[in-house]
Amino acid sequence: MSTLTFDSLNPATGEVVGSHPKHDAQAVHEAVARAGAAAEWWAALPPEERRRRLLDYKAVITRRLRELAALVHEETGKPVGDATLEIVLAVTHLDWAARNAAKVLGRHRVATGMLGLNLAATLEYLPLGVVGVIGPWNYPVFTPMGSIAYALAAGNAVVFKPSELTPGVGVRLAELFAESVPEQPVLQTVTGLGETGAALAADPRVRKVAFTGSTATAKRVMAACAENLTPIVAECGGKDAFIVDADADLPAAADACLWGAMSNAGQTCAGVERVYVVDAVYEPFMRELSERAAKVKAGQDYGPITMPAQLDIIRRHIDDATKSGKVVTGGPDSVRAPFVDPVIVADVPEDSPAVREETFGPTITVRRTRDAQEALELANASAYGLAGTIFSRNARRATQLARAMRTGMTAVNSVISFAGVPALPFGGIGDSGFGRIHGADGLREFTRPKAVSRQRFALPGMNLTSFRRGPDELERLIRLVTFLHGRRKR
Ligand code: NDP
Numbered sequence: 001m002s003t004l005t006f007d008s009l010n011p012a013t014g015e016v017v018g019s020h021p022k023h024d025a026q027a028v029h030e031a032v033a034r035a036g037a038a039a040e041w042w043a044a045l046p047p048e049e050r051r052r053r054l055l056d057y058k059a060v061i062t063r064r065l066r067e068l069a070a071l072v073h074e075e076t077g078k079p080v081g082d083a084t085l086e087i088v089l090a091v092t093h094l095d096w097a098a099r100n101a102a103k104v105l106g107r108h109r110v111a112t113g114m115l116g117l118n119l120a121a122t123l124e125y126l127p128l129g130v131v132g133v134i135g136p137w138n139y140p141v142f143t144p145m146g147s148i149a150y151a152l153a154a155g156n157a158v159v160f161k162p163s164e165l166t167p168g169v170g171v172r173l174a175e176l177f178a179e180s181v182p183e184q185p186v187l188q189t190v191t192g193l194g195e196t197g198a199a200l201a202a203d204p205r206v207r208k209v210a211f212t213g214s215t216a217t218a219k220r221v222m223a224a225c226a227e228n229l230t231p232i233v234a235e236c237g238g239k240d241a242f243i244v245d246a247d248a249d250l251p252a253a254a255d256a257c258l259w260g261a262m263s264n265a266g267q268t269c270a271g272v273e274r275v276y277v278v279d280a281v282y283e284p285f286m287r288e289l290s291e292r293a294a295k296v297k298a299g300q301d302y303g304p305i306t307m308p309a310q311l312d313i314i315r316r317h318i319d320d321a322t323k324s325g326k327v328v329t330g331g332p333d334s335v336r337a338p339f340v341d342p343v344i345v346a347d348v349p350e351d352s353p354a355v356r357e358e359t360f361g362p363t364i365t366v367r368r369t370r371d372a373q374e375a376l377e378l379a380n381a382s383a384y385g386l387a388g389t390i391f392s393r394n395a396r397r398a399t400q401l402a403r404a405m406r407t408g409m410t411a412v413n414s415v416i417s418f419a420g421v422p423a424l425p426f427g428g429i430g431d432s433g434f435g436r437i438h439g440a441d442g443l444r445e446f447t448r449p450k451a452v453s454r455q456r457f458a459l460p461g462m463n464l465t466s467f468r469r470g471p472d473e474l475e476r477l478i479r480l481v482t483f484l485h486g487r488r489k490r
Contacts, residue, residue, distance in 0.1 A: 096422030233435030238386030
C-alpha cells in the first residue's frame with residue numbers, strides 16, 4: 001500500500017478488494033468547490049426534472065443490484081442476501097425522497113392570522129448548497145443513502161466520504177449516479193481515512209454535515225463544524241432494548257429478537273443489544289430463544305466482524321458479561337476472529353459495560369423484570385436513545401409503551417420495521433445523536449425554511465409599523481387583542 005492510496009480488504013478472507021486514493025484536504029476542497037457549482041445547477045433544475053433524474057438513479061441501482069450486492073459482500077463480509085436486502089431498502093428510500101420532495105418542500109401559503117389579515121404568507125424549503133455525508137461501513141449503501149437521497153432530493157449537491165472499510169461501495173454509488181446525471185458532479189465520493197472526513201467537515205463551503213458513526217467521532221466532527229457554525233445531523237448508534245410483555249407471541253418474539261441482535265453480526269445501529277422479559281413468560285421465552293440461537297452460526301447465517309478493532313470491544317463485553325452473569329448461549333470461545341457466534345448472557349448487572357456501552361456485535365444481555373413498566377424504566381435508563389422493540393398482543397398497551405420509550409423509533413411485534421417505512425423519520429436522542437434522516441423530516445433536514453410575508457393592502461387606521469402611529473391605533477389594537485386573546489378558557 002503506497003501512502004497515496006489505501007486498500008479495502010475482505011474482512012472474511014483478508015484479500016484486497018480494491019485500492020483507492022487517500023484524498024487529502026486539498027483534494028477534498030477541490031471536490032467541494034466543484035460541488036458548489038453543481039449545487040447551483042441542480043437547484044436550478046425544475047423539481048420534476050430532479051425527480052426524474054433521481055428515479056432514473058434508482059432504476060440504475062436496481063438494475064445493478066446483484067453487482068452492487070457482490071461488492072458490499074466483499075467489502076463488509078456480510079452474506080449477499082443481506083447486502084441485497086439493504087440495497088432494496090435504500091432503493092425504497094430513494095424512490096420516496098424523489099417522489100415526495102416537491103410536495104414536502106414546495107412553496108405553499110400559510111394562514112396569516114387576524115392581525116395579519118392584510119398579508120399573504122408563503123413558506124418553502126430551499127436547498128442548503130453542498131452537503132457533506134460521512135458514512136459508516138455496517139450498511140454501506142442503506143445508511144449513507146438515508147442522507148444522500150434526501151439531501152439530493154431537497155436540491156443539494158453531496159460530497160460523500162465513505163468509511164475507509166467500504167470505499168469501493170461509496171465510489172460505485174457516485175459512478176452510478178453519474179449515469180443518470182452526467183452533466184455535473186452533483187454526487188461525488190472522496191475516499192480516504194479519518195483525515196479525509198475531517199477535511200470535509202472543516203470546509204466552510206459545506207453547509208451541513210450528515211454523520212453516521214460513533215458518538216466519540218460525532219463530537220470531533222461537531223467540534224470541527226463549530227468553527228464555521230456548520231450544522232450537523234448525527235446518527236451515533238445505540239444500546240437498543242427489546243421488551244417481551246406477558247401476552248407476547250413468544251416464538252415470534254424469540255425469532256425477531258435473535259435476528260434483530262445477531263443479523264449483520266450485530267453491527268446494526270438499531271440492533272437489539274438488551275432484552276427485558278417480564279417474569280411471567282421469562283422461562284418459556286428463554287427456551288424459545290436459546291433453542292433458536294443454538295442453530296445460528298457466524299460465517300453461515302451472518303458474516304464476520306467487519307472492523308478488526310471491534311473484536312476487542314466485543315471480547316471485553318463478553319468477558320465482562322460472562323464473569324458477572326449467567327451464560328445462556330456461547331461465551332468467550334464464541335469469538336473466532338473475524339467471526340463471532342451468538343452470545344446470550346442473563347442477569348448481567350445494569351451498570352456493567354456490557355449493558356451500558358454499545359457492543360456492535362452478535363451478543364445480548366437478558367434480564368427478568370417484574371412487569372413491562374419495570375422493563376421500560378430499565379430500557380430508558382440508557383445514555384443512548386436510538387430505537388427499541390416491544391412484543392405484546394395488546395396493541396393499545398404496546399403502543400403506550402412504545403410512545404413512552406425514550407428513543408427516536410420503536411417497533412412493535414417486529415424488529416427495525418420503522419427503517420423500511422420511508423415516511424418515518426430515523427434518528428435518536430442523547431448519545432444516539434440528533435437530527436433526522438428519512439421521511440418529510442429527513443427532507444427538511446437538508447433545507448432552510450424560507451418565509452415570505454407580503455402586504456396585500458394597507459389596513460385603514462391600523463398602520464402599526466410606522467412612526468406616524470397614533471394613540472387611536474394603539475387603542476384599537478388593545479381592543480382587538482383583548483377580544484382575540486383576553487378571554488380565559490373555561
Ligand atoms: P467512526 O465513528 O470512527 O467512523 C465513522 C465515519 O467517520 C467513518 O467514515 C470514518 O472514516 C469517519 N471519521 C473518522 N474520524 C473522523 C474525523 N475526525 N472527522 C470526520 N470523519 C471521521 O466509527 P468506526 O467505523 O471507527 O466504528 C467505531 C464504532 O462506531 C463502532 O464500534 C460502533 O459502535 C459505532 N458505529 C456506529 C454506526 C452507526 O450506524 N451509528 C456505524 C459504524 C460504527 P474512516 O472509516 O475512514 O475512519
